[in-house]
Amino acid sequence: MDKKNVLESIKNGLIVSCQARRGWPMYGAEIMGALSKAAEKGGAVGIRATGPENIKAIKKVTKLPVLGIHKQWTEECEVYITPTYESAISIIEAGASIVALDGTQRKRPHGETVERIIGKIKSEHPNILVMADCATFEEGLIAEKFGADIISTTLCGYTEETKYVKEVDYDLIRKLSSALNIPIFAEGHIHTKDHARKAIESGAFAVVVGTAITRPEIITKRFVDELNLLVGK
Numbered sequence: 001m002d003k004k005n006v007l008e009s010i011k012n013g014l015i016v017s018c019q020a021r022r023g024w025p026m027y028g029a030e031i032m033g034a035l036s037k038a039a040e041k042g043g044a045v046g047i048r049a050t051g052p053e054n055i056k057a058i059k060k061v062t063k064l065p066v067l068g069i070h071k072q073w074t075e076e077c078e079v080y081i082t083p084t085y086e087s088a089i090s091i092i093e094a095g096a097s098i099v100a101l102d103g104t105q106r107k108r109p110h111g112e113t114v115e116r117i118i119g120k121i122k123s124e125h126p127n128i129l130v131m132a133d134c135a136t137f138e139e140g141l142i143a144e145k146f147g148a149d150i151i152s153t154t155l156c157g158y159t160e161e162t163k164y165v166k167e168v169d170y171d172l173i174r175k176l177s178s179a180l181n182i183p184i185f186a187e188g189h190i191h192t193k194d195h196a197r198k199a200i201e202s203g204a205f206a207v208v209v210g211t212a213i214t215r216p217e218i219i220t221k222r223f224v225d226e227l228n229l230l231v232g233k
């Protein structure tokens with residue numbers, strides 16, 4: 001599928017983020033494949049996934065476009081979502097149609113910059129869509145100038161500046177989608193179908209949901225906490 005068709009197929013739809021870190025109950029490429037198949041069966045329009053092994057496993061069992069990231073943590077930087085050009089290439093080679101990367105201006109390994117990574121992906125891989133995971137309105141504006149094809153609200157609540165945000169920031173979605181000329185994805189803290197609907201009503205092009213669909217340990221805990229509250233535990 002070319003870029004235009006990928007975007008067209010995703011419009012107003014649900015992308016399910018299938019991710020599990022080492023040590024989490026759902027960790028493993030085969031499980032990511034099973035979760036993705038289930039998401040496809042339920043009508044999802046795309047899968048967000050991390051790392052080449054998981055992406056390859058998902059591509060084997062679903063036809064859905066993969067929005068790929070490569071999470072890599074280092075001691076010296078806060079940026080961990082596709083922090084370098086090389087990390088982006090590994091997920092493009094694994095079959096991702098969209099590459100998402102940290103779209104903030106924060107320090108990256110080896111003096112990399114978000115501007116250089118976006119520019120290089122766009123010149124060397126013109127068929128790949130680049131998505132910038134941002135936390136603020138200003139970061140979205142800058143990432144669009146750098147050439148991002150999509151802005152996502154992924155990091156709102158997860159940077160120093162925004163760490164007080166614990167819920168979906170519909171104002172941010174509204175502001176970005178009215179100021180920018182590229183699609184805005186709503187991602188992060190979307191826990192219910194009402195949140196998802198409200199995100200689209202606020203101007204989001206598509207919605208990405210992870211925890212509420214693919215982390216049964218958290219979903220279980222939400223039920224248990226509610227029952228415990230009831231009996232004063």
Ligand SMILES: CC(=O)N[C@H](C=O)[C@@H](O)[C@H](O)[C@H](O)COP(=O)(O)O
Binds near residue numbers: 158187190
């Ligand atoms: C901040 C960060 O690293 N977010 C990650 C991005 O890939 C994932 O851990 C989230 O699960 C994903 O963004 C979906 O969000 P939620 O799980 O809230 O539906």
